[in-house]
Amino acid sequence: MIKFFEYNWQVRDEWFDWCKQLTIEDLLKNRKGGVGNILYTLFHIIDVEYSWIRGIQGKEDVVFHFADYNTLEKVKSLSDNLHVELVEFLKTNLDDLQEKSVSVPWDEAKYTVNDILHHIISHEIHHIGQLSVWSREMELQPVSSNFVGKELKSVQFY
Secondary structure, X not given: OHHHHHHHHXXXXXXXXXXXXXXXXXXXXXXXOOOOOHHHHHHHHHHHHHHHHHHHOOOXXXXXXXXXXXXXXXXXXXXXXXXXXXXXXXXXXXHHOOOOEEEEOOEEEEEEHHHHHHHHHHHHHHHXXXXXXXXXXXXXXXXXXXXXXOOOOOOOOO
């Protein structure tokens, strides 16, 4: 599962680089589908990932407000800063936690850690697909979403 987190983080960074060619107006332009615009989509991916990991850890949710992260540089910085904490958690022995039942304040249901980790991964992949559609609508080449053939920058977990 760690490989998919590495994949998502690398592709996310590639999208941040891709976004540098756009104006702030392009980044904030309301688009069909997804969560509305390119910059908010990246922010949303980061926010959801962090909230669920904190839920797994039994920590209080930290609410981030998009108004505080309304530039590409601020969203990228948020991603980089939270990444450090997420890597530290993922270094733990997740095998021991896989079947642990977790409840979070924004949902009445309980989920296993295994299900939450899979949700985090698929959630980001889903939104990366939306970014790809929007890039093609703008007649720009999207970031490659290929897993095979991608040389992942390995995060030192062990």
